Amino acid sequence: MAKVGIRDVAKAAQVSVTTVSHALSDAHGSRVNAATRDHVRAVAEELGYAPNRLASGLRNQRSYLLGMVNDQIATTPFAGEMILGAQDAAYERGWLLMMLDTASDPELEKKQINTLLQHQVDGIVYAKMYHQRIATPTELAGVPTVLLDATSDLGSISSVVPDEVAAARTAVRTLIDAGHRTIGFINNIDDIPATHGRFQGYVEALGEAGIDFDPALVATAESRAEGGRIAAQHLLSLPTRPTALFCFSDRMAMGAYQAAGSLGMTIPHDLSVIGIDNLELIAEGLWPGLTTVALPHYGMGRWAVTQLLDEIEASGDEEPVHMIFDCPLVQRGSVAPPLHI
Amino acid sequence: MAKVGIRDVAKAAQVSVTTVSHALSDAHGSRVNAATRDHVRAVAEELGYAPNRLASGLRNQRSYLLGMVNDQIATTPFAGEMILGAQDAAYERGWLLMMLDTASDPELEKKQINTLLQHQVDGIVYAKMYHQRIATPTELAGVPTVLLDATSDLGSISSVVPDEVAAARTAVRTLIDAGHRTIGFINNIDDIPATHGRFQGYVEALGEAGIDFDPALVATAESRAEGGRIAAQHLLSLPTRPTALFCFSDRMAMGAYQAAGSLGMTIPHDLSVIGIDNLELIAEGLWPGLTTVALPHYGMGRWAVTQLLDEIEASGDEEPVHMIFDCPLVQRGSVAPPLHI
Numbered sequence: 025m026a027k028v029g030i031r032d033v034a035k036a037a038q039v040s041v042t043t044v045s046h047a048l049s050d051a052h053g054s055r056v057n058a059a060t061r062d063h064v065r066a067v068a069e070e071l072g073y074a075p076n077r078l079a080s081g082l083r084n085q086r087s088y089l090l091g092m093v094n095d096q097i098a099t100t101p102f103a104g105e106m107i108l109g110a111q112d113a114a115y116e117r118g119w120l121l122m123m124l125d126t127a128s129d130p131e132l133e134k135k136q137i138n139t140l141l142q143h144q145v146d147g148i149v150y151a152k153m154y155h156q157r158i159a160t161p162t163e164l165a166g167v168p169t170v171l172l173d174a175t176s177d178l179g180s181i182s183s184v185v186p187d188e189v190a191a192a193r194t195a196v197r198t199l200i201d202a203g204h205r206t207i208g209f210i211n212n213i214d215d216i217p218a219t220h221g222r223f224q225g226y227v228e229a230l231g232e233a234g235i236d237f238d239p240a241l242v243a244t245a246e247s248r249a250e251g252g253r254i255a256a257q258h259l260l261s262l263p264t265r266p267t268a269l270f271c272f273s274d275r276m277a278m279g280a281y282q283a284a285g286s287l288g289m290t291i292p293h294d295l296s297v298i299g300i301d302n303l304e305l306i307a308e309g310l311w312p313g314l315t316t317v318a319l320p321h322y323g324m325g326r327w328a329v330t331q332l333l334d335e336i337e338a339s340g341d342e343e344p345v346h347m348i349f350d351c352p353l354v355q356r357g358s359v360a361p362p363l364h365i
Numbered sequence: 366m367a368k369v370g371i372r373d374v375a376k377a378a379q380v381s382v383t384t385v386s387h388a389l390s391d392a393h394g395s396r397v398n399a400a401t402r403d404h405v406r407a408v409a410e411e412l413g414y415a416p417n418r419l420a421s422g423l424r425n426q427r428s429y430l431l432g433m434v435n436d437q438i439a440t441t442p443f444a445g446e447m448i449l450g451a452q453d454a455a456y457e458r459g460w461l462l463m464m465l466d467t468a469s470d471p472e473l474e475k476k477q478i479n480t481l482l483q484h485q486v487d488g489i490v491y492a493k494m495y496h497q498r499i500a501t502p503t504e505l506a507g508v509p510t511v512l513l514d515a516t517s518d519l520g521s522i523s524s525v526v527p528d529e530v531a532a533a534r535t536a537v538r539t540l541i542d543a544g545h546r547t548i549g550f551i552n553n554i555d556d557i558p559a560t561h562g563r564f565q566g567y568v569e570a571l572g573e574a575g576i577d578f579d580p581a582l583v584a585t586a587e588s589r590a591e592g593g594r595i596a597a598q599h600l601l602s603l604p605t606r607p608t609a610l611f612c613f614s615d616r617m618a619m620g621a622y623q624a625a626g627s628l629g630m631t632i633p634h635d636l637s638v639i640g641i642d643n644l645e646l647i648a649e650g651l652w653p654g655l656t657t658v659a660l661p662h663y664g665m666g667r668w669a670v671t672q673l674l675d676e677i678e679a680s681g682d683e684e685p686v687h688m689i690f691d692c693p694l695v696q697r698g699s700v701a702p703p704l705h706i
Contacts, residue, residue: 042472089480098464099449101442101646108440111466115473120480123439123464125452131383132456139430139461143484249650275650282652285626305442305646309590309616311623 030116037067091140091148092123109325137163172328184347191351192225199268203361208259208266212247252279267362268296274306292360313356371457378408432481432489433464450666478504488673513669525688532692533566540609544702549600549607553588593620608703609637615647633701654697
């Protein structure tokens with residue numbers, strides 16, 4: 025992410041991003057004069073900005089259009105930053121990203137993929153709103169494709185997903201580092217990779233700290249505020265009352281706040297809470313702000329398009345890459361040492 | 366909305382939505398056999414389902430592709446249902462919707478509109494993530510366009526926006542009907558139609574009920590939870606303490622809940638709260654659930670595409686329509702009679 029981007033070049037050259045894009049490519053015609061082009065190229069070289077497309081000799085066979093097939097990413101509030109990351113990465117290299125939303129309807133999806141192919145997209149990002157294992161649609165066989173927030177039965181297609189196990193380990197270790205030893209886990213009930221991976225991460229992080237795993241400290245519910253509230257009320261009424269709760273999602277953490285409030289407990293003084301998502305509406309909206317582990321949607325979106333363009337430019341010679349993305353801790357105000365310390 | 370849709374026909378005919386679409390159009394080739402086609406058409410006629418496209422004789426000049434130019438709708442959690450409504454309306458009439466997200470970058474927007482035009486979309490929905498007044502991009506001059514969640518200097522382009530004044534009146538009247546007379550208003554600070562329209566609606570609803578407008582009961586802040594919390598703490602510490610708060614947005618209402626909690630007040634027993642948005646993450650996540658006035662994103666999205674297709678089929682002979690959409694009340698648990706009643 026700390027790489028030089030097109031916006032850095034634009035700023036340094038004191039021109040617009042579009043001018044940089046035009047100056048560094050001829051995909052969209054000669055819309056900048058020679059002096060500007062030379063200036064921008066010099067600045068880009070000085071900064072070490074080198075879009076791979078310049079290295080490719082295949083420019084003229086391209087539509088410079090990528091397709092993005094979403095299930096419900098655009099219409100739900102959970103993973104929209106994947107679109108932003110994908111789009112930024114495409115635009116920085118001179119491509120445009122055209123999105124279709126399938127509303128999770130397989131027939132509509134088929135039709136949409138065919139439409140993208142008819143419009144000769146150079147490649148497709150096939151994206152899911154949450155991490156899942158899928159059967160890749162057969163329509164995608166003939167076109168360079170990268171899976172975003174999904175893995176496939178087909179090992180031949182590159183993919184990117186978050187590291188669910190490590191995300192949970194980060195969350196639980198944050199609580200352990202603050203001094204907690206009795207840590208409840210409010211898990212989701214869905215049979216999806218996140219549920220299993222985060223459980224594994226919870227158990228591993230406890231084990232590394234020499235804390236015995238106690239199944240009584242794990243409660244499960246639907247991943248919504250209400251589920252989190254009910255599960256938290258249960259855990260907080262145990263004889264071995266946890267001093268901290270690790271919640272499967274920020275929505276469940278919102279419910280944990282409500283449970284704490286209803287029991288007269290103050291966060292983080294009486295109870296520490298940590299989530300996973302970094303869904304800003306919730307994590308920033310809660311009071312105190314929710315410390316959480318971010319699902320790296322923007323970064324995964326960027327990675328998917330970057331990988332796709334690399335594969336397009338390598339003309340199929342590259343090995344598929346199965347990327348597992350780190351999930352960073354976002355500290356706000358919901359974790360503190362336990363009272364008895 | 367209670368109209369017969371393609372899904373009703375599919376269900377009654379016991380075939381898939383795609384089969385209905387194929388049977389009722391020849392846009393996508395003859396992919397159903399004659400018996401099925403006749404069966405589906407008979408069911409559609411029986412149910413009174415008549416997509417306008419059947420009435421149009423201009424089928425063959427169409428790409429059956431619509432473009433949707435979004436600012437940040439797909440990447441932020443606020444108005445994604447506009448995309449869903451637009452897409453459903455398009456699909457029901459045999460069109461596909463291709464989306465581009467401009468990230469609110471005017472140069473990227475220009476390029477994207479041109480790309481859509483190169484790909485011969487039959488029309489464009491130009492959509493904003495919140496209601497605003499805009500200058501219509503000149504690139505849209507030559508193509509049928511409908512503005513979604515925006516109005517324009519150009520009266521010649523159809524548009525749809527929510528009725529901000531009526532939305533506020535509905536909210537405030539709900540509080541008045543519950544018995545409240547001292548009603549605080551937590552307004553946004555941005556100079557946008559919603560800020561002014563909702564203020565007007567608040568004043569009007571009070572006036573109709575014979576309640577004097579008291580400027581001291583209006584507090585303004587950024588439309589986020591924190592702004593709502595600080596504004597609510599201020600209003601709830603006034604000598605003329607309001608028994609109910611009307612909040613500009615669900616996010617601000619989330620902050621009002623926090624303020625109530627910090628003052629030891631229970632919602633709705635000690636304080637009624639109502640919002641505007643029906644942002645489900647918040648409105649359903651809060652405890653008790655937030656009674657709010659919905660921004661009709663799904664319906665506006667449907668309307669925009671329906672109007673666009675009508676205009677495309679009328680070949681420019683139709684008058685532009687400037688639609689103002691009703692905003693329905695969504696009752697949950699945050700409004701009750703005031704204590705002193």
